[in-house]
Amino acid sequence: MAYEMTLITTMAISVLFALSLNFISGFCGQISLGHAAFLGTGAYTSAMMTKASIPFLLTLPAAAITAAILGFIIGLTSLRVRHDFLAITTMGTGFLFVGLIRQQEFFGGEIGIAGIPSTGLGREGFMALCIGLAALFAIFSIRVRRSWMGFVYDSIADNEDITRILGINASTYKLIAFVIGTATAGVAGALYAHHFRFIGPDSFGFVESMSVLAMVIVGGIGSTAGVIVSAAVMSVMPLLFQFIDDYKLLLYSALLFFMMRFSPDGLAGLCSRTYDKIRRRRA
Amino acid sequence: MTIKTTLLAMAVSTFALTGVAQADNIKIGFNVPLTGFAAADGKSALNGAELAVEQVNAKGGINGNMLELVVYDDQASPKEAVPIAQKLIEKDGVVLGISGSYSGSTRAAAGIFQEASIPYIAAYAIHPDITRAGDHVFRTAFVGEVQGRAGAKLIGEMLGKKRVVIITLKNDFGKSLAAGFKEAAAKFGIEVVSEYEYSIKDRQFGPIVSKVKSDKPDAIYASGYFFTAGPLVSQLRSAGIEVPIIGQEGYDSQKFIEIAGAASDGILITTSLDRDSSVAETKDFISAFEAKAGHKVDMVAASAHTAVHVAAAALAKAGGMDSAKLRDAIAATNLLTSIGTISFNALGEVQKDVQVQVVKDGNWHHHSVISDAALLAPPVK
Amino acid sequence: MLYVELTIQGIVQGSIYALIALGLTLVYGLLRILHVAHAALFTLGGYIGVIVTNQTGSLTLAIVAAAIIVGLVGMAVYKLAYEPLLSQPPYIALIASIALFIASEELYRIIFGPYGLSYTVQPMSGHIELFDGFRLKYVEILVISMSVVILSVLGYLSLHSRMGIAWRATVTDPSMAQAFGVNIQNVRYLNFFIGSALAAIAGVLVALLNNFVEPTMGSVASYKALAIIVLGGLGSIRGTLLAAMLLGVIESFGTIYLGHLIDRDALAFAFLILVLMVRPQGLLGAK
Numbered sequence: 001m002a003y004e005m006t007l008i009t010t011m012a013i014s015v016l017f018a019l020s021l022n023f024i025s026g027f028c029g030q031i032s033l034g035h036a037a038f039l040g041t042g043a044y045t046s047a048m049m050t051k052a053s054i055p056f057l058l059t060l061p062a063a064a065i066t067a068a069i070l071g072f073i074i075g076l077t078s079l080r081v082r083h084d085f086l087a088i089t090t091m092g093t094g095f096l097f098v099g100l101i102r103q104q105e106f107f108g109g110e111i112g113i114a115g116i117p118s119t120g121l122g123r124e125g126f127m128a129l130c131i132g133l134a135a136l137f138a139i140f141s142i143r144v145r146r147s148w149m150g151f152v153y154d155s156i157a158d159n160e161d162i163t164r165i166l167g168i169n170a171s172t173y174k175l176i177a178f179v180i181g182t183a184t185a186g187v188a189g190a191l192y193a194h195h196f197r198f199i200g201p202d203s204f205g206f207v208e209s210m211s212v213l214a215m216v217i218v219g220g221i222g223s224t225a226g227v228i229v230s231a232a233v234m235s236v237m238p239l240l241f242q243f244i245d246d247y248k249l250l251l252y253s254a255l256l257f258f259m260m261r262f263s264p265d266g267l268a269g270l271c272s273r274t275y276d277k278i279r280r281r282r283a
Numbered sequence: 284m285t286i287k288t289t290l291l292a293m294a295v296s297t298f299a300l301t302g303v304a305q306a307d308n309i310k311i312g313f314n315v316p317l318t319g320f321a322a323a324d325g326k327s328a329l330n331g332a333e334l335a336v337e338q339v340n341a342k343g344g345i346n347g348n349m350l351e352l353v354v355y356d357d358q359a360s361p362k363e364a365v366p367i368a369q370k371l372i373e374k375d376g377v378v379l380g381i382s383g384s385y386s387g388s389t390r391a392a393a394g395i396f397q398e399a400s401i402p403y404i405a406a407y408a409i410h411p412d413i414t415r416a417g418d419h420v421f422r423t424a425f426v427g428e429v430q431g432r433a434g435a436k437l438i439g440e441m442l443g444k445k446r447v448v449i450i451t452l453k454n455d456f457g458k459s460l461a462a463g464f465k466e467a468a469a470k471f472g473i474e475v476v477s478e479y480e481y482s483i484k485d486r487q488f489g490p491i492v493s494k495v496k497s498d499k500p501d502a503i504y505a506s507g508y509f510f511t512a513g514p515l516v517s518q519l520r521s522a523g524i525e526v527p528i529i530g531q532e533g534y535d536s537q538k539f540i541e542i543a544g545a546a547s548d549g550i551l552i553t554t555s556l557d558r559d560s561s562v563a564e565t566k567d568f569i570s571a572f573e574a575k576a577g578h579k580v581d582m583v584a585a586s587a588h589t590a591v592h593v594a595a596a597a598l599a600k601a602g603g604m605d606s607a608k609l610r611d612a613i614a615a616t617n618l619l620t621s622i623g624t625i626s627f628n629a630l631g632e633v634q635k636d637v638q639v640q641v642v643k644d645g646n647w648h649h650h651s652v653i654s655d656a657a658l659l660a661p662p663v664k
Numbered sequence: 665m666l667y668v669e670l671t672i673q674g675i676v677q678g679s680i681y682a683l684i685a686l687g688l689t690l691v692y693g694l695l696r697i698l699h700v701a702h703a704a705l706f707t708l709g710g711y712i713g714v715i716v717t718n719q720t721g722s723l724t725l726a727i728v729a730a731a732i733i734v735g736l737v738g739m740a741v742y743k744l745a746y747e748p749l750l751s752q753p754p755y756i757a758l759i760a761s762i763a764l765f766i767a768s769e770e771l772y773r774i775i776f777g778p779y780g781l782s783y784t785v786q787p788m789s790g791h792i793e794l795f796d797g798f799r800l801k802y803v804e805i806l807v808i809s810m811s812v813v814i815l816s817v818l819g820y821l822s823l824h825s826r827m828g829i830a831w832r833a834t835v836t837d838p839s840m841a842q843a844f845g846v847n848i849q850n851v852r853y854l855n856f857f858i859g860s861a862l863a864a865i866a867g868v869l870v871a872l873l874n875n876f877v878e879p880t881m882g883s884v885a886s887y888k889a890l891a892i893i894v895l896g897g898l899g900s901i902r903g904t905l906l907a908a909m910l911l912g913v914i915e916s917f918g919t920i921y922l923g924h925l926i927d928r929d930a931l932a933f934a935f936l937i938l939v940l941m942v943r944p945q946g947l948l949g950a951k
Contacts, residue, residue, distance in 0.1 A: 318773075322773055326779075479920070480924070482928055486874045489673030490674070490915075491919060491920070493673060496669075497665075510876065513876055514874040514876060521791060523799055541782045542876045544782075544789075578779075
């Protein structure tokens with residue numbers, strides 16, 4: 001069962017990470033191309049702490065806080081630059097994060113951090129924790145979506161200037177979205193570090209940022225259910241595709257492309273359209 | 284339409300996952316990058332490993348049982364390597380694992396193999412922490428520090444050059460080479476004039492070349508892989524820098540000579556494979572590899588080939604598939620392989636001679652051998 | 665003297681950046697799409713350049729072939745990938761573009777092999793001696809002069825040819841241009857053809873500089889070109905050229921003097937973020 005548990009844990013961590021980006025990009029409409037930096041911040045924080053013999057569970061809030069501090073700073077820049085400029089700024093943050101980690105011997109530099117201690121929860125316990133945290137955040141996401149706050153986010157994503165005219169302090173709401181989203185990514189990072197038990201600068205680069213954004217958009221940006229499904233499937237897709245070796249990444253990218261080309265609103269859109277079609281046929 | 288394809292693909296893959304393998308074969312797990320940025324080395328490593336399996340099986344296998352390589356593509360990513368290691372151990376029931384991959388994925392997988400008490404051999408991954416995962420993890424390649432020290436001896440003592448510039452590839456490979464080189468530099472009277480770093484993505488070294496030129500060194504110690512070292516060496520030479528350039532096993536590929544062209548002439552490297560060897564194991568390997576792969580041999584292929592032979596010899600000696608006996612048999616290895624006679628120290632690091640190769644007339648050739656056991660002693664903890 | 669050399673090296677690198685980023689900024693100016701797959705066309709140009717040179721021995725032919733073939737591929741990319749997505753939010757096209765980029769890298773690896781290709785006889789391998797032994801390679805002279813010539817010709821055409829005027833009108837106000845009888849579709853095709861052809865030429869030149877093309881050759885270009893067009897002020901051609909040159913020179917000095925603090929990519933983005941905080945619209949962007 002260890003293999004299945006590893007896969008499920010991987011899926012749960014990816015779901016949590018993808019939902020954290022969905023909070024910023026899906027709910028609040030701020031596209032981020034550097035989200036892996038926050039995963040990395042959480043992972044490094046937590047790994048350094050458990051290596052210093054601090055109990056794993058205590059490192060979770062610490063990972064959330066350090067990631068949220070970084071997220072707050074990036075959130076501030078989002079007040080200054082917008083749209084595509086913001087997207088590229090977040091991408092820059094990702095490169096800066098990796099570039100700085102690489103040069104710090106304190107963080108293991110190029111060598112990364114190996115031999116991260118086990119969580120002491122056991123494989124089952126750790127899996128349960130990952131699933132639990134992902135589920136918790138999913139429920140939180142759905143509730144926010146249906147609240148007044150979710151309504152404000154919708155209107156910011158739709159048209160920020162009009163939101164401001166309505167007398168809503170869009171800046172505060174945007175900052176809150178960044179802080180919640182990045183703190184969650186930090187927690188996902190702590191889980192990531194203790195799942196793979198080896199982290200290095202390359203684990204949190206541009207590729208990782210792109211693949212999490214792809215998960216969110218394939219799921220259907222803003223749709224919690226869609227993102228859960230796509231993150232779970234896409235995180236283990238390379239493993240499922242092992243049997244076609246050479247064409248694995250090609251197939252992955254082709255699926256991604258055709259998804260965008262033929263169902264730009266992702267799985268969520270695909271499902272609702274299929275559902276409508278069936279209903280219309282019945283009627 | 285797309286959803287159907289996805290479902291179909293998933294259905295097919297589940298079938299593939301549960302597919303039954305042949306009985307009675309001894310299975311060796313092999314994680315290797317076959318797609319993505321590291322695919323070139325992965326391909327060579329896979330060819331080398333497959334060749335070794337064919338050679339063992341052609342001689343009747345291990346006590347009548349055939350070897351079978353179970354291969355998974357890890358894209359050189361720790362994220363892929365962890366579940367792959369789990370799968371090899373649990374689903375495929377491999378008796379031991381071999382990494383034909385880079386450091387990150389190998390380090391991550393090593394922990395899983397160690398936890399399951401299944402031996403794991405890293406063919407050419409260089410990360411110092413790999414063997415520190417535990418007593419079941421071994422490595423058939425030199426750690427960077429050892430090779431760096433050999434480079435210092437080559438430059439300071441054998442070539443007698445004292446003012447050296449270091450150009451370091453900024454990853455675990457380059458960094459540990461530079462550390463070893465600097466550690467031994469003083470011993471051989473070398474003065475490190477300056478050190479420059481570049482990223483694995485760089486192919487254009489104009490600024491570094493200009494600066495090195497103004498440093499006027501006696502020799503250059505430059506780490507890199509063929510795809511960075513080829514352009515680097517060619518750019519150093521075409522700027523008029525004629526001093527010796529010393530590289531390492533990362534250069535060790537025909538592709539380096541192809542890229543650097545005439546500039547590659549006279550370049551020295553420290554590596555594992557001696558192209559002009561008169562030893563039968565090495566000669567056989569070189570000719571058989573070239574016949575199989577259709578291109579010239581490289582260090583990565585030789586290392587993967589060696590790792591499989593180490594595994595095969597240990598399996599024969601252990602006389603069964605008991606993990607503990609197998610581990611002890613690997614630890615006690617003393618085997619003549621395509622990269623010379625090798626054994627392991629207490630940490631599982633390889634002990635062997637360093638081959639110095641030189642480019643002459645568009646091919647790698649024998650230059651000298653460094654067999655200073657004290658200098659080449661790998662770390663023990 | 666070292667500073668002069670570093671500056672020249674920066675200009676060589678900057679010229680390459682300019683050729684790549686110009687196509688990207690043309691696409692952005694017209695369609696508001698961050699066209700990551702542009703870097704895949706750059707790689708394709710490199711491959712065609714090496715293959716044609718090795719087969720025919722003519723570098724000129726190789727450059728022309730690369731520009732035309734890749735230009736046509738660029739038009740096809742627009743038609744098949746982007747046109748159907750124009751009504752969608754921009755990040756949809758961005759993800760489609762990234763998917764296209766990964767798929768292309770994998771295709772190059774499968775078709776041309778994982779080891780990459782080199783020129784059998786490297787063209788233009790000579791050099792001229794400038795001062796105190798400073799050498800400028802023929803390739804480097806070619807890189808600088810190519811980009812100067814191409815960019816000035818394009819600049820002239822955009823100001824003085826019918827097509828150029830139509831193009832500028834479309835960028836400024838598509839619906840107004842259409843009302844005046846400009847065929848927007850043709851402008852877009854032309855745009856993709858020219859942009860992709862420029863990337864292809866950059867690919868051939870980089871292949872010459874390194875004597876090497878590989879499947880992942882475009883990976884740096886894929887994000888750095890984005891940084892450059894944002895730095896220049898999205899859609900501004902002059903801004904893009906300025907940003908490309910500035911970044912080339914900054915990286916050149918940074919590699920030597922800041923290399924121990926921060927790597928080359930991070931340096932580029934640190935500069936970018938710094939500029940955006942002061943000027944959120946980029947160096948020469950309109951507010």
